[in-house]
Amino acid sequence: xxHLVQFYAIYGSLINFIGxxxxxxxxxxxxxxxxxxxxxxxxxxxxxxxxxxxxTVHYHLPFIPAIAAGAILPGLAAVVLGLPVLRLxxxxxxxxxxxxxxxxxxxxxNLEITGGAEGLTGIPNVTNVWMIYLALALAAxxxxxxxxxxxxxxxxxxxxxxxxxxxxxxxxxxYKLLAFVIGAMLAGLAGALYAHLNYLITxxxxxxxxxxxxxxxxxxxxTRAWYGPVMGAALLTALPEILRGIGVxxxxxxxxxxxxxxxxxxxxxxxxxxxxxxxxxxxxxxPEASGQRA
Amino acid sequence: MNLKVDTISQHFxxxxxxxxxxxxxxxxxxxxxxxxxxxxxxxLINILSGLYRPSGGRVYYRQKALHRLRPHQIxxxxxxxxxxxxxxxxxxxxxxxxxxxxxLIAGRPLLPQLLRLPAAGKEDRxxxxxxxxxxxxxxxxxxxxxxxKNLSYGERRRLEIxxxxxxxxxxxxxxxxxxxxxxxxAAQVADLVRALAAGGMTILLIEHNMAFVMxxxxxxxxxxxxxxxxxxxxxxxxxxxxVIEAYLGREKSHA
Amino acid sequence: xxxxxxxxxxGLFIGSVYGLFAVGYTLxxxxxxxLNLAHAAVFTLGGLSALWLAQxxxxxxxxxxxxxxxxxxxxxxxxxxxxxxxxxxxxDSQFSGLISSIAMAIxxxxxxxxxxxxxxxxxxxxxxxxxxxxxxxxxxITSLQVSIVAVVVLLMVALTLFLKRSxxxxxxxxxxxNERAALLLGIDVRGIIAFTFFISxxxxxxxxxxxxxxxxxxxxxxxxxxxxxxxxxxxxxGMGSIPGAILGGLAFGLSEVLTVAISGTSNLRxxxxxxxxxxxxxxxxxxxxxxxxMREA
Ligand SMILES: Nc1ncnc2c1ncn2[C@@H]1O[C@H](COP(=O)(O)OP(=O)(O)OP(=O)(O)O)[C@@H](O)[C@H]1O
Ligand SMILES: [Mg+2]
Numbered sequence: 001x002x003h004l005v006q007f008y009a010i011y012g013s014l015i016n017f018i019g020x021x022x023x024x025x026x027x028x029x030x031x032x033x034x035x036x037x038x039x040x041x042x043x044x045x046x047x048x049x050x051x052x053x054x055x056t057v058h059y060h061l062p063f064i065p066a067i068a069a070g071a072i073l074p075g076l077a078a079v080v081l082g083l084p085v086l087r088l089x090x091x092x093x094x095x096x097x098x099x100x101x102x103x104x105x106x107x108x109x110n111l112e113i114t115g116g117a118e119g120l121t122g123i124p125n126v127t128n129v130w131m132i133y134l135a136l137a138l139a140a141x142x143x144x145x146x147x148x149x150x151x152x153x154x155x156x157x158x159x160x161x162x163x164x165x166x167x168x169x170x171x172x173x174x175y176k177l178l179a180f181v182i183g184a185m186l187a188g189l190a191g192a193l194y195a196h197l198n199y200l201i202t203x204x205x206x207x208x209x210x211x212x213x214x215x216x217x218x219x220x221x222x223t224r225a226w227y228g229p230v231m232g233a234a235l236l237t238a239l240p241e242i243l244r245g246i247g248v249x250x251x252x253x254x255x256x257x258x259x260x261x262x263x264x265x266x267x268x269x270x271x272x273x274x275x276x277x278x279x280x281x282x283x284x285x286x287p288e289a290s291g292q293r294a
Numbered sequence: 295m296n297l298k299v300d301t302i303s304q305h306f307x308x309x310x311x312x313x314x315x316x317x318x319x320x321x322x323x324x325x326x327x328x329x330x331x332x333x334x335x336x337x338l339i340n341i342l343s344g345l346y347r348p349s350g351g352r353v354y355y356r357q358k359a360l361h362r363l364r365p366h367q368i369x370x371x372x373x374x375x376x377x378x379x380x381x382x383x384x385x386x387x388x389x390x391x392x393x394x395x396x397x398l399i400a401g402r403p404l405l406p407q408l409l410r411l412p413a414a415g416k417e418d419r420x421x422x423x424x425x426x427x428x429x430x431x432x433x434x435x436x437x438x439x440x441x442x443k444n445l446s447y448g449e450r451r452r453l454e455i456x457x458x459x460x461x462x463x464x465x466x467x468x469x470x471x472x473x474x475x476x477x478x479x480a481a482q483v484a485d486l487v488r489a490l491a492a493g494g495m496t497i498l499l500i501e502h503n504m505a506f507v508m509x510x511x512x513x514x515x516x517x518x519x520x521x522x523x524x525x526x527x528x529x530x531x532x533x534x535x536x537v538i539e540a541y542l543g544r545e546k547s548h549a
Numbered sequence: 550x551x552x553x554x555x556x557x558x559x560g561l562f563i564g565s566v567y568g569l570f571a572v573g574y575t576l577x578x579x580x581x582x583x584l585n586l587a588h589a590a591v592f593t594l595g596g597l598s599a600l601w602l603a604q605x606x607x608x609x610x611x612x613x614x615x616x617x618x619x620x621x622x623x624x625x626x627x628x629x630x631x632x633x634x635x636x637x638x639x640x641d642s643q644f645s646g647l648i649s650s651i652a653m654a655i656x657x658x659x660x661x662x663x664x665x666x667x668x669x670x671x672x673x674x675x676x677x678x679x680x681x682x683x684x685x686x687x688x689x690i691t692s693l694q695v696s697i698v699a700v701v702v703l704l705m706v707a708l709t710l711f712l713k714r715s716x717x718x719x720x721x722x723x724x725x726x727n728e729r730a731a732l733l734l735g736i737d738v739r740g741i742i743a744f745t746f747f748i749s750x751x752x753x754x755x756x757x758x759x760x761x762x763x764x765x766x767x768x769x770x771x772x773x774x775x776x777x778x779x780x781x782x783x784x785x786x787g788m789g790s791i792p793g794a795i796l797g798g799l800a801f802g803l804s805e806v807l808t809v810a811i812s813g814t815s816n817l818r819x820x821x822x823x824x825x826x827x828x829x830x831x832x833x834x835x836x837x838x839x840x841x842x843m844r845e846a
Contacts, residue, residue: 148418149397150397150398153393153394153397153398154394154397154398156383156386156394157383157394160382160383160384160385160386161381161382161383161384163345163365163377163381164377164381164382164383166344166345166364166365166366166369167343167344167345167365167366167368167369167374167375168366168369168374168394168395168398168457168461169366169369169370169398169461170366170369170398171364171366172366
């Protein structure tokens with residue numbers, strides 16, 4: 001027990017960040033399941049963070065309802081954004097969600113209620129490690145069940161071939177919107193928890209490069225099962241600590257290792273680190289196939 | 295009547311792909327749709343499955359108007375199809391291709407599923423057994439774990455049929471189901487189609503191989519340049535003057 | 550009014566640099582249908598290596614500029630060989646190519662951090678002699694601005710002539726149009742794709758140098774600020790369209806300075822541009838000058 005306390009005293013903030021990043025990665029995983037490349041989930045997290053933070057700071061709402069609002073508002077925003085945007089495909093969807101992310105960031109810089117460029121301060125520090133990991137566990141369970149449900153199969157079919165999926169009875173647009181909204185709510189939840197972990201949130205916390213990070217977690221870990229994005233987030237969030245542990249201190253090297261890991265995974269492990277775990281499924285396929293389940 | 299195509303027209307810009315096409319398909323029939331390249335056969339199937347909205351005319355299936363419905367609504371009325379250019383789920387296994395189609399009819403809504411932990415296990419196993427049986431019907435039970443994209447051409451066509459069947463349809467639209475198949479493979483598919491029709495399913499199929507069509511179909515509609523030349527039984531079609539001309543004319547233009 | 554005219558002029562100059570950057574971006578997209586997110590990192594390395602050549606090797610900017618541009622082109626070849634060529638046969642190459650270009654962007658950014666340090670740097674004083682011309686009571690134009698536009702125009706004319714007239718240029722257009730057909734025509738598609746990356750990255754590097762000269766400041770993160778702008782510009786102009794990228798760049802540069810001039814704050818600078826981008830995506834996804842792609846049925 002004492003060891004645990006000591007461990008947490010040293011690595012507490014790392015552990016918290018792994019949990020939050022894993023939650024964010026899972027939020028994107030739901031959208032990626034349907035083949036939708038969204039760069040908007042960081043912005044949804046920002047919406048959740050600001051919503052919950054503003055509610056507790058300015059309106060003195062209790063923590064739980066504030067967190068709930070932090071998940072629900074991004075969900076509503078996802079409906080409004082998704083209705084026009086989800087008709088776009090591939091990089092065009094990525095660009096539109098990216099533009100949305102920039103607009104959210106610029107709004108946060110310019111509005112008064114968000115605290116402008118300096119950010120929103122004085123947020124009560126209520127989130128703790130078990131809340132983060134409870135949320136993560138629930139989200140992971142949710143994603144695992146989702147994969148086996150009607151919606152989950154429908155999303156996978158949409159990713160594989162939209163036209164064929166429609167002809168099998170899948171309401172393409174409704175399913176896509178649903179996935180987009182679920183992703184936004186999970187991201188919002190992560191944002192709301194983050195806001196109450198840190199006293200302070202700023203517009204920089206959820207920019208374009210965070211959105212790209214979420215994508216990287218998914219690719220490095222693998223998008224096919226819930227544990228993929230969790231693994232990816234854990235590894236890459238802890239990587240600076242790990243490197244420091246083995247004596248690599250220089251910033252550029254750490255960054256370069258990050259990039260190299262991503263490159264090696266995309267070139268040689270198209271289904272991410274998770275595919276190292278669930279080998280048995282691929283073994284029965286043709287030899288060529290096992291490396292190619294992209 | 296089971297399926298009623300009523301004065302369907304379709305144009306793409308200036309091109310009249312279908313003009314006032316009408317015919318009917320009886321329940322349990324194996325109805326062939328033939329005609330030279332570019333006659334409009336695939337266009338008609340695309341209209342029947344909701345991918346195109348016709349420029350004019352109506353389609354009814356079991357008294358329901360299909361021409362205003364979206365593809366997924368039509369599928370939910372029990373209409374399944376295959377594609378001339380094969381549209382499988384390429385990076386899923388054969389089994390998963392069939393399961394994906396199955397899950398849409400087998401229910402499994404998300405919310406109840408969330409609250410009911412491992413009880414779903416038995417149901418999953420039952421569904422999987424059913425999916426394997428469906429693969430067996432097209433002779434792919436040995437390849438359940440193969441990725442769809444690694445199958446041979448003929449196997450892909452058969453997997454597409456299996457996927458269509460997994461959705462439990464009452465009407466199946468097959469766009470050139472045996473194109474590129476070896477003879478014995480095609481004969482297998484013909485047997486399957488006969489068995490399905492005997493079980494009460496209605497089949498509408500496009501095919502260029504005349505011998506295959508004549509031997510299999512109970513009724514045939516001939517299209518040429520977007521117009522119906524005639525609808526009739528195979529022996530009537532064989533001796534129909536305009537049909538012969540349409541096909542001979544095509545041979546000539548190819549030479 | 551004079552302030553306004555001055556802003557217009559500034560907007561056109563910076564817009565031409567955005568346009569140059571975006572042309573490289575859009576060239577690769579036009580040929581491969583892939584977004585190369587490492588383009589901004591090449592832009593950074595181009596600018597920083599020209600600076601190094603001018604400062605530490607003591608070269609004149611007129612030699613450092615083409616040398617660093619070539620270097621950026623070589624980075625493009627590397628990029629293609631490592632991040633794109635190995636993925637080309639994959640069915641999801643659009644997606645995996647995007648990811649591997651992100652990976653290379655990170656590696657390149659680490660490289661520029663390691664080689665050139667984290668601090669913002671500037672070209673040594675007197676790298677380019679700057680004359681200031683008075684156009685009106687308070688409207689000025691500098692020789693630097695004029696040279697920048699001259700270089701951009703020169704490069705664009707050269708690129709256009711190259712694509713229209715030369716054999717390699719025609720081959721690039723053929724591959725962009727239809728890769729399979731180009732292969733049947735006996736075109737060395739792989740070589741042409743590599744060459745496209747060379748040109749695209751050289752243009753990106755050149756843009757980085759001009760950007761560094763214009764703002765008199767370079768740093769390992771300078772690519773980050775232009776990355777999003779470049780994306781916005783190529784969408785605005787139509788993905789794959791070269792004149793579209795130039796016009797989009799000018800429009801973006803103008804919208805930036807005008808937003809600042811009208812709102813009086815630089816905070817809203819990007820907001821207008823991204824809202825326009827958003828609207829274009831929804832109303833005309835093919836961009837202002839792009840061709841509408843056929844929809845498959
Ligand atoms: N989406 C579309 N846009 C424009 N023209 C189309 C479209 N779909 C089909 N056509 C045209 O309509 C005509 C009929 O095409 P269709 O594919 O229905 O022919 P088909 O009878 O199936 O021929 P095949 O035997 O070669 O498959 C052709 O001229 C085709 O080019
Ligand atoms: Mg056809």
